Amino acid sequence: MNQLNIVQPGPLTLVQDLGRPGLAHLGVGASGAMDRAAFALANRLVGNAPDAAGLEILFGPVTIRAEASVWVAVTGAWGNVSVEGREVPPHTATLIGQGEPLVLGAADHGIRYYVAVRGGIDVPLVLGSRSSDLLARLGPSPLVAGEVLKVGTAVQGPVALVDVVPVDAPSNSPVTLEVRPGPRRDWFTPESWRELLEREWIVSPRSDRTGIRLEGPALERSEQRELPSEGMVPGAIQVSPDGAPTILAVDHPVTGGYPVIAVITDEWLDSLAQVRPGQGIRFRLATGRG
Amino acid sequence: MKILPFGDRALLAEFSNLDQTMRAFRAFGVARAPGIIELIPAASTVLVRLDPNKLSLRAAEQWVTDTYGRASRVDTGGEVVDSNVIIPVRYNGPDLAQTALMLGISVAELISRHSQAQWRCAFIGFVPGFAYLASKDVDFDVPRRHTSRATVPRGSVGLAGEFTGIYPRSSPGGWQIIGTTPLELWNESHDDPAAITPGMTVRFEVDT
Numbered sequence: 210m211n212q213l214n215i216v217q218p219g220p221l222t223l224v225q226d227l228g229r230p231g232l233a234h235l236g237v238g239a240s241g242a243m244d245r246a247a248f249a250l251a252n253r254l255v256g257n258a259p260d261a262a263g264l265e266i267l268f269g270p271v272t273i274r275a276e277a278s279v280w281v282a283v284t285g286a287w288g289n290v291s292v293e294g295r296e297v298p299p300h301t302a303t304l305i306g307q308g309e310p311l312v313l314g315a316a317d318h319g320i321r322y323y324v325a326v327r328g329g330i331d332v333p334l335v336l337g338s339r340s341s342d343l344l345a346r347l348g349p350s351p352l353v354a355g356e357v358l359k360v361g362t363a364v365q366g367p368v369a370l371v372d373v374v375p376v377d378a379p380s381n382s383p384v385t386l387e388v389r390p391g392p393r394r395d396w397f398t399p400e401s402w403r404e405l406l407e408r409e410w411i412v413s414p415r416s417d418r419t420g421i422r423l424e425g426p427a428l429e430r431s432e433q434r435e436l437p438s439e440g441m442v443p444g445a446i447q448v449s450p451d452g453a454p455t456i457l458a459v460d461h462p463v464t465g466g467y468p469v470i471a472v473i474t475d476e477w478l479d480s481l482a483q484v485r486p487g488q489g490i491r492f493r494l495a496t497g498r499g
Numbered sequence: 500m501k502i503l504p505f506g507d508r509a510l511l512a513e514f515s516n517l518d519q520t521m522r523a524f525r526a527f528g529v530a531r532a533p534g535i536i537e538l539i540p541a542a543s544t545v546l547v548r549l550d551p552n553k554l555s556l557r558a559a560e561q562w563v564t565d566t567y568g569r570a571s572r573v574d575t576g577g578e579v580v581d582s583n584v585i586i587p588v589r590y591n592g593p594d595l596a597q598t599a600l601m602l603g604i605s606v607a608e609l610i611s612r613h614s615q616a617q618w619r620c621a622f623i624g625f626v627p628g629f630a631y632l633a634s635k636d637v638d639f640d641v642p643r644r645h646t647s648r649a650t651v652p653r654g655s656v657g658l659a660g661e662f663t664g665i666y667p668r669s670s671p672g673g674w675q676i677i678g679t680t681p682l683e684l685w686n687e688s689h690d691d692p693a694a695i696t697p698g699m700t701v702r703f704e705v706d707t
Contacts, residue, residue: 440546
């Protein structure tokens with residue numbers, strides 16, 4: 210049985226998989242990999258089952274060694290990734306030899322790397338998932354230096370021997386995300402709604418898997434009532450009493466008591482995983498009605 | 500009922516009171532159409548999450564309207580009880596006396612009302628397994644503590660607003676704590692991790 214040794218976990222390295230959807234009525238959010246497409250690609254490259262657990266690595270630098278040689282793939286953020294000094298191109302399966310260090314340098318595009326190891330990471334399932342949910346405190350704790358993880362057997366097919374998967378690096382320029390109106394849009398003044406859609410918002414450094422906080426002008430409410438807590442979804446843009454918007458991310462509380470002005474549409478949620486502190490975000494209103 | 504938009508994969512059904520909300524949650528749960536992936540009840544809303552490949556927003560809106568309409572016509576007020584949980588409580592919480600004082604009743608009266616009422620789980624929130632229990636038998640309206648506690652021990656039984664609840668594990672909290680229970684309310688290693696789920700009825704029993 211192979212094992213991974215987390216030599217250097219960086220600021221935050223988590224075990225993630227597809228999460229725990231469907232348990233919100235018990236107070237458990239879906240959690241799971243924040244950039245779902247990058248996570249799925251990493252598993253596919255090493256021939257894993259889609260639900261095999263991998264690592265979600267915030268920013269880096271991170272060093273990992275394997276006890277025996279193993280195929281790995283790195284997706285999501287872009288940075289200087291190498292094995293024993295050999296550069297590892299993004300989005301390719303790479304064989305790392307016994308004891309060779311896989312080093313992920315500080316990300317220069319995007320902010321979350323995904324590392325899949327062939328066979329997946331074998332930690333106990335909690336409510337059907339191996340994900341760390343930091344808010345609900347479910348699943349493994351953030352990984353610490355010296356921690357050893359078992360490699361599992363969640364293999365589904367061969368290692369993908371493609372040369373290059375054409376996925377661009379996450380953009381460091383302002384990103385535009387599509388939104389639809391939220392349930393409490395009419396709790397805000399028309400000027401605030403325009404402001405939300407017209408200006409560029411800045412990602413606050415106080416952003417995490419619970420929510421992406423945005424810096425900009427305060428959004429003014431026309432309705433001052435207190436809101437009884439109501440169900441939430443990832444991508445909901447909640448506005449706190451001081452007028453600051455926060456986009457809820459994968460570890461969001463299942464219910465919240467701040468009004469939701471707008472909601473990011475599903476296909477744009479993955480990009481939330483890769484926005485960097487200080488980066489700009491713009492919102493564009495989706496057209497049509499699903 | 501009002502249906503509010505919630506992005507491209509959800510709708511929010513809003514009701515005028517808790518009772519209507521609980522009835523609607525029950526009706527949606529029973530009628531569950533393919534494509535409805537999750538129902539999240541709260542104090543006056545039910546969030547309906549859907550899979551747009553199986554059910555469009557428009558179809559989901561129609562389903563919510565029809566299901567609620569049917570339930571309102573058929574429901575004669577006779578309540579179906581899913582299952583009943585009995586919670587043994589030692590009424591020895593740090594806020595017991597203060598809470599009785601705020602409600603203008605004696606401690607004995609508070610204990611008797613709390614333990615004789617039939618409660619029902621309206622929804623779960625705050626932390627995994629934290630059930631908000633409401634009752635038609637009491638008319639408590641309890642303000643939260645001015646400053647919340649950094650740690651409320653697991654098993655603490657509290658009151659806030661019209662609700663009572665039990666802390667399933669130690670966490671920060673602002674509810675008025677009136678007692679404790681030794682019963683395990685949350686165990687994530689079980690397939691059914693929560694002892695209390697929305698719709699269940701709950702009674703408290705004085706544990707001396």
